[in-house]
Amino acid sequence: MPASLTLVGAGKMGGALLKGWLDGGLDPDTTTVVDPQIGPDIAALCQERGIALNPSQPPIAEVMVLAIKPQGLEAAAPKLAPLVGRDTLVLSILAGKTLANLAERLPGTRAFVRTMPNLPASIGRGATGAVASAAVTPEQRRAADALLACSGLVEWVDDEALIDVVTAVSGSGPAYAFLLAEALADAGAKAGLPPEMAARLGRATVAGAGALLDASPIEAGQLRRDVTSPGGTTAAALAVLMREGGVPDLLTEAVEAARRRAGELAG
Numbered sequence: 001m002p003a004s005l006t007l008v009g010a011g012k013m014g015g016a017l018l019k020g021w022l023d024g025g026l027d028p029d030t031t032t033v034v035d036p037q038i039g040p041d042i043a044a045l046c047q048e049r050g051i052a053l054n055p056s057q058p059p060i061a062e063v064m065v066l067a068i069k070p071q072g073l074e075a076a077a078p079k080l081a082p083l084v085g086r087d088t089l090v091l092s093i094l095a096g097k098t099l100a101n102l103a104e105r106l107p108g109t110r111a112f113v114r115t116m117p118n119l120p121a122s123i124g125r126g127a128t129g130a131v132a133s134a135a136v137t138p139e140q141r142r143a144a145d146a147l148l149a150c151s152g153l154v155e156w157v158d159d160e161a162l163i164d165v166v167t168a169v170s171g172s173g174p175a176y177a178f179l180l181a182e183a184l185a186d187a188g189a190k191a192g193l194p195p196e197m198a199a200r201l202g203r204a205t206v207a208g209a210g211a212l213l214d215a216s217p218i219e220a221g222q223l224r225r226d227v228t229s230p231g232g233t234t235a236a237a238l239a240v241l242m243r244e245g246g247v248p249d250l251l252t253e254a255v256e257a258a259r260r261r262a263g264e265l266a267g
Contacts, residue, residue: 002143004030006061006083008076010042011035013093014067016122018042020150022049032058034083060085063143066092066102070265073097077105084108089140091147093117095167096265099133099160110135113144116163116171121151125214127173128154129166168258176254181206 005026007018010033022028028049033042038053046053060083068076073094084090089111092102102112113136117128128148132141148154157163181202188198213220228234241247 001026001146002061002063002089003027004032004059004061005063005065005147006032006034006058007065007067008034008080009066009068010038011067013117013119013121014065015039015042015045017065017067017093017117017147017151019045020121020124021147024146024150026147030061032061034058058083060088062087063089063091063140063147065147066090066094068094070094070097073101073105081106081108087111089113089136089143091115091144095171096164096262099131103133111140112136113141114160114163115144115148116167117148117151118170118172119174124150124152126152127170128152129157129163129170130154131157131160131163164259164262165255167262168255171262172258176251177206177210 001021001024005021007014010018014035018031018033022031022045028051032052032055033046034054035042036054038046043053045051052058064080064084066073066080084106086109088109090102090106090109091113093115095116097114099112099114102114103110106112110133112133113130115128115130117126120126121128128151130144130148132144136144145154145156155166157166184202184205185195185199188201189195193201213223216223218226224238228238
């Protein structure tokens with residue numbers, strides 16, 4: 001864990017990350033939170049743990065984490081620039097904001113890590129992609145990895161353009177899984193199940209399949225084949241889902257749409 005950290009933005013994702021870091025050993029005495037619209041839960045956490053909240057002169061920390069909304073970077077940058085020192089590592093979870101965007105707005109350092117976590121990071125089951133600027137030292141990269149690993153899987157890429165793909169696959173991916181649970185529930189209700197029962201079954205099925213996938217060393221395609229008996233009910237359903245224009249094609253199209261939008265946000 002870094003010796004000192006400033007978190008800028010403690011909303012749903014920033015607040016969840018903070019809780020994970022504290023559980024992972026981050027020193028609250030050298031942690032600062034900057035968020036003028038802080039929620040009551042994080043405000044209470046800061047008070048309970050002795051974390052500096054919105055001090056008049058925030059310190060220059062070893063690591064600054066940017067967890068504000070991407071569209072807020074332009075307005076926030078002039079206030080944040082004095083909080084960045086030559087040896088500060090800036091770790092950003094701002095979708096679409098490139099390493100060049102960050103370096104232009106926070107010129108006091110050249111050490112930046114751009115990341116894309118996802119919502120399950122809030123329960124320590126996230127999947128995060130990360131890319132480092134050329135100036136990031138091995139020690140800074142280890143500090144960033146330690147912070148990100150508190151939330152789950154961390155995958156580093158060398159090509160920054162791949163962060164937009166990570167955004168489309170795992171950053172937005174939980175919404176795809178939630179949609180599956182929602183669609184299963186709707187389909188079950190249309191087929192005659194009581195709606196509340198269908199919702200419970202759909203939710204438990206998606207959650208259970210995810211837990212099994214996580215616990216098993218078997219790759220996803222093989223697990224699918226293992227539960228698909230030739231000529232059975234699952235095979236009949238998959239014949240519909242996997243036909244031309246079905247789920248695989250739709251997900252490919254969806255990921256490309258999300259990747260394209262992530263690139264647009266950099267503008």
